[in-house]
Amino acid sequence: MKQNIYDDIDFFESYGKMPRSFDGLNSAGEWHVLKNMLPDFKGKSVLDLGCGYGWHCIYAKEQAAESVVGIDLSQKMIDKAKENSKNLSIDYYQMPVEDIDFKDEQFDVVFSSLTFHYIENLETVFSKINRFLKKGGSFVFSMEHPVFTSRAQQDWSTNEEGSRLHWPVDNYQDEGIRQTNFLGHKVIKYHRTLASIINTVIDSGFSIQQISEPKPSEEIIEKYAEMKDELRRPIFIMISALK
Template sequence: MLQSIYDQQDFFENYIKLDRRVKGLEGVPEWLQLKTMLPDLDGLTVLDLGCGFGRFSRFARENGSYGDQIRYERAGLEELRLGDDEYDLVFSSLAFHYAANIAGLIKEIGIVLKPSGRTVCSIEHSIYTAPSRPKFIVDEEAGGKSWLLDGYE
C-alpha cells in the first residue's frame, strides 16, 4: 500500500488536533456546502473515499445508507478496484488532491458508480498543498490582516 503523510507520527499527531477532527463534520468548513450537494441517502449504497475517522460514513448510515453496517478498508486511492455499477454515491472530502493519478481515480469512480450515481467531493485548497507556500498571506480586503500565521511553512 502507498504511504502517505498521515503515516508520519508527528504530522498525524498535529493533524488530529484540527477542528475537522476534534469537532467532527461540524468542524469541517466545507461541510454545509457539501451537505447541500448530497442526494437523499435513504437506501443508497455509498463509497466514502479517504474516510479518515469515518464521520461521513456514520452520517450516511444515520441517514439511511449502508443498512446496519459499515465496512472499512485501508488502501491507497490509486489502488481502488471495486465492482462495476456498485455505488449510488461516491463521497470524498479532502482526499483527491493526494492522488498522483487523478485521471485514473476518476476513471475508476466512473466504473464503480451506478448509471444514475453521483460523486460529491472536495479537495484541499491549493494554499495548503502548493509545493512552495508563502509564510503568510495579507488579505487586502480585510484591512491588510494576515490570515496565516507568520512563520507558517
C-alpha cells in the same frame, strides 16, 4: 506517489488536535455547504475515498444508507474510524485510493473529502469511480483549491509585525508536485488548475451539477475566530456530478 504521512505518530497526533478531528463535521468550515451538495443517502450504497476519522461514513449511515464502505491509506485513520463508528455497520479497508477495485456499478454514491490533492493521477482514479458507479449515480468530492495549492509555501504574505497582508498566488499554470509543510511535516501534494480539475471530471464521463468554493459559516467564525481569514480566499473546491 502513495504517501502515508497520516501513519506518522507525530503528524497523526497533531492532526487529532484540529477542530474537525475531535469535533467532527460541525467544526468543518465547508460542511454547511457540502452537505447540501450530497444526494439522498436512504437505501443507497456508498463509497467514501479517504474516509479519515469516518465522519462522512457515519453521516451516510445515519441518513439511512444501506451500505457504506470507507477507504483510507492510513491504518491509524482506519482504526480511528472504526472506533468512532463501532455501533454502526460500516466496512473499512486500508488501501491506497489508487488501488481501489470494486464491481462495475456497485455503488450509488462515491464521495471523497480533501483527498484528491494527494493523488498524482486523477484521471485513472476518476475513470475507476465512473466504472464503479451505477448509471445516474452521484460523485461528490472536495479538494484543496488551486489558489491554495499553487505555491508550495501555502501561507499568507505578512508584514514585519506578522499581520496577514494577502494570499499570494504564483506558478499557477505549472501543474504538478508541491513539497508543502503541513502541521510541521513535509507533505507532498499535487497542484492542478481549476480548468484541469473540471475537465478531468467531464472527460471521465460525468455531468457536473454544482461547483462550490465555500466560505465558512457565521457560526463557525464565531466558534473559531481564526476562521475569519478564510473569507479572504477560497481554500476548497467542491464538485457534485452525475454519471
